[in-house]
Amino acid sequence: xxxxxxxxxxxxxxxxxxxxxxxxxxxxxxxxxxxxxxxxxxxxxxxxxxxxxxxxxxxxxxxxxxxxxxxxxxxxxxxxxxxxxxxxxxxxxxxxxxxxxxxxxxxxxxxxxxxxxxxxxxxxxxxxxxxxxxxxxxxxxxxxxxxxxxxxxxxxxxxxxxxxxxxxxxxxxxxxxxxxxxxxxxxxxxxxxxxxxxxxxxxxx
Amino acid sequence: xxxxxxxxxxxxxxxxxxxxxxxxxxxxxxxxxxxxxxxxxxxxxxxxxxxxxxxxxxxxxxxxxxxxxxxxxxxxxxxxxxxxxxxxxxxxxxxxxxxxxxxxxxxxxxxxxxxxxxxxxxxxxxxxxxxxxxxxxxxxxxxxxxxxxxxxxxxxxxxxxxxxxxxxxxxxxxxxxxxxxxxxxxxxxxxxxxxxxxxxxxxxxxxxxxxxxxxxxxxxxxxxxxxxxxxxxxxxxxxxxxxxxxxxxxxxxxxxxxxxxxxxxxxxxxxxxxxxxxxxxxxxxxxxxxxxxxxxxxxxxxxxxxxxxxxxxxxxxxxxxxxxxxxxxxxxxxxxxxxxxxxxxxxxxxxxxx
Numbered sequence: 001x002x003x004x005x006x007x008x009x010x011x012x013x014x015x016x017x018x019x020x021x022x023x024x025x026x027x028x029x030x031x032x033x034x035x036x037x038x039x040x041x042x043x044x045x046x047x048x049x050x051x052x053x054x055x056x057x058x059x060x061x062x063x064x065x066x067x068x069x070x071x072x073x074x075x076x077x078x079x080x081x082x083x084x085x086x087x088x089x090x091x092x093x094x095x096x097x098x099x100x101x102x103x104x105x106x107x108x109x110x111x112x113x114x115x116x117x118x119x120x121x122x123x124x125x126x127x128x129x130x131x132x133x134x135x136x137x138x139x140x141x142x143x144x145x146x147x148x149x150x151x152x153x154x155x156x157x158x159x160x161x162x163x164x165x166x167x168x169x170x171x172x173x174x175x176x177x178x179x180x181x182x183x184x185x186x187x188x189x190x191x192x193x194x195x196x197x198x199x200x201x202x203x204x205x
Numbered sequence: 206x207x208x209x210x211x212x213x214x215x216x217x218x219x220x221x222x223x224x225x226x227x228x229x230x231x232x233x234x235x236x237x238x239x240x241x242x243x244x245x246x247x248x249x250x251x252x253x254x255x256x257x258x259x260x261x262x263x264x265x266x267x268x269x270x271x272x273x274x275x276x277x278x279x280x281x282x283x284x285x286x287x288x289x290x291x292x293x294x295x296x297x298x299x300x301x302x303x304x305x306x307x308x309x310x311x312x313x314x315x316x317x318x319x320x321x322x323x324x325x326x327x328x329x330x331x332x333x334x335x336x337x338x339x340x341x342x343x344x345x346x347x348x349x350x351x352x353x354x355x356x357x358x359x360x361x362x363x364x365x366x367x368x369x370x371x372x373x374x375x376x377x378x379x380x381x382x383x384x385x386x387x388x389x390x391x392x393x394x395x396x397x398x399x400x401x402x403x404x405x406x407x408x409x410x411x412x413x414x415x416x417x418x419x420x421x422x423x424x425x426x427x428x429x430x431x432x433x434x435x436x437x438x439x440x441x442x443x444x445x446x447x448x449x450x451x452x453x454x455x456x457x458x459x460x461x462x463x464x465x466x467x468x469x470x471x472x473x474x475x476x477x478x479x480x481x482x483x484x485x486x487x488x489x490x491x492x493x494x495x496x497x498x499x500x501x502x503x504x505x506x507x508x509x510x511x512x513x514x515x516x517x518x519x520x521x522x523x524x525x526x527x528x529x530x531x532x533x534x535x536x537x538x539x540x541x542x543x544x545x546x547x548x549x550x551x552x553x554x555x556x557x558x559x
Contacts, residue, residue: 003211029339033286036332056321060365064328065358068335072354075339075347133317135378178528 008048014041028074036067053135221313225302233461234264236509240461240516247520274450279341282447286340291448291455294333298459301326301466306381307504308479308497319380320368323470324361327425330463331357334427334434337456338444349443352527353427353434359534360424366542367418370411370549371474374399384478391482396475403557410548415475417538417545419511422467423518424534426460430522431530438524468511472504479504 018037025031039062046055142150197203238253238260245252253260278284304319306312316322331354338350374395375383386400387393393400396415398407424431435443445456472478479500488496525533 027283030286033336052316052318053321056318056325059325060321060328064325064331064361068331068354068358071335072351075335076351135318 004048008045011041011044011048014038015045028077029071032067032071032074035070036063039063039067051134053133053138218313222303225307225313226299229299229302229462229465230458232465232505233458234268235261236465236512237264237461239509239512240519243513243516244520247517268454271454272451276450276452277447279343279447281342283340283342286336287447288452290333290337290340291452291459293336294330294459295455295462297326297330297333298462298466301463302469304380305466305469305473306384306478308500309381309385311497311501312381315379315381318378320372320378320383320474323380323466324365324368327364327463327466328357328361330459333456333459334444337448341444341447343447345440345442346444346446349434349436349440349446353444356427356431356433356530356534357425359531360421360538363417363534363538363542364421364425366539366546367414367421368474369546370414370542371395373546373549373553374404374407374411380473380478384473384480387477387480389480389484391477394475394477394480394482404552406556407549407552410545411475413541414545415471417542418475419471419514421534421538422471423515424530426463426467428464428515429519430524432524433527433530436524464515465508465512468508468515469504471511472507476507478507 015038018034018041021034022031022038025034039058043055043058043063046052046058195203241263242252242260253263256262256266278287301323303313304316304322306315334353334357335350338346338348338353341347371383372378375386377383377386383395387395389400391397392402392405396408396411398404398411423429427434433443434440435445440446445453448456481500481503485496485500488499
């Protein structure tokens with residue numbers, strides 16, 4: 001167990017420290033990089049719990065795709081750091097309030113668990129119930145038990161995507177677009193015209 | 206490599222990792238030379254032929270040249286990230302090898318979600334490039350980094366969907382299991398529709414999937430014809446412009462390690478990994494080490510063949526334009542791979558093997 005304990009405290013410390021640095025780093029790009037570190041060590045914590053499928057998904061989806069787009073946007077922004085600092089004191093009360101609410105909720109959860117709550121009897125979450133790998137269990141729950149809800153979630157995402165496309169897609173007149181089919185189908189006959197020009201007259205349009 | 210003694214386990218794993226890393230590095234040295242030789246051959250040049258017999262030691266000479274040069278860090282660069290970027294690239298280029306099975310039982314970590322792990326590590330590879338391009342604080346590297354980010358995220362989608370077809374055929378995400386399912390004659394390979402002759406119906410589907418995986422692999426590793434992040438005619442050298450000496454070397458080694466890893470993935474997913482393509486019952490009385498060694502050589506031969514294909518693509522195909530690249534990824538590969546997944550899934554549910 002000592003190896004697992006060392007791994008857990010290391011990963012937990014890195015997660016918390018990089019989480020703190022996300023909000024305190026001066027450079028927003030550094031913030032995003034710390035966010036990625038936090039995601040990565042959270043994936044490590046999932047592996048320690050035996051939930052290797054969730055860990056890999058966290059890395060593929062959040063680190064590999066979402067955070068890349070974050071970084072993409074943040075790197076392109078032209079941010080005035082001085083202006084960014086100015087709002088800090090003004091927003092402190094609201095931030096403090098949100099923080100207090102979160103701390104209260106955490107205390108409530110811990111109290112509920114320790115005083116014979118919902119998950120009190122379970123010492124460790126069971127990653128592979130009945131010896132079935134958790135990948136298979138998640139698949140069964142998602143695609144067999146809750147297949148309609150899963151489809152519904154997919155439809156919601158589809159609607160969101162269509163909405164974004166409808167809002168941003170514009171057909172400007174006069175834009176030259178490449179039509180590869182047209183380009184490939186061009187023959188000497190359609191692409192070229194032979195004109196007999198009378199001397200001294202030139203071509204009129 | 207499971208053992209109850211943690212110290213023994215630690216020693217065995219460390220030894221395995223060292224063995225794999227040294228094997229990959231040595232292979233890279235010669236594959237890099239092969240790449241240059243093939244490229245030269247297509248252009249009717251001789252290629253490197255001065256250092257050692259046939260130029261065999263060229264990569265080692267290059268290595269010493271890189272290492273002995275001065276590391277230049279631009280004045281406006283973000284120093285920590287500038288140095289971190291090539292290191293991250295190198296590490297991510299090598300950690301993927303942990304789950305690649307070289308022969309029965311010869312794998313550093315026999316992970317249950319091996320394929321997902323490989324996908325995760327190859328999707329992380331983009332960070333080395335983005336960080337390097339941004340930290341250089343220069344226009345060309347930044348443009349290269351942005352291109353690379355968009356390109357790698359786009360092609361990961363189709364790679365992921367194509368991998369799903371293989372997962373459906375094998376019924377497992379463990380790379381060793383996927384290879385074991387393709388044992389026996391070559392028609393059991395996934396490119397021929399997976400285990401059992403009746404699955405040969407899937408041949409056209411899987412051949413298309415294999416071709417798309419190969420092309421997406423070229424794009425994912427920033428290889429020509431999709432080497433837009435480092436297009437020398439537009440961006441000088443893309444994200445590597447400001448890098449010199451050892452950091453540049455690390456970037457290059459990482460790039461080639463990723464390419465060879467992609468070749469290994471094609472071999473494992475579609476061409477039976479270590480399986481030679483015919484039953485190997487006659488080796489039953491041979492010492493197991495010898496059999497494993499021969500199977501590892503078979504796997505290596507497949508990797509070298511696919512590396513040759515990568516090198517030929519680099520030598521023959523002209524570079525894509527950026528909008529063509531995006532069009533190919535999102536409008537051609539994504540719908541096609543979705544259809545392929547549907548076809549394979551339908552065959553698995555309604556076909557005779559269901």
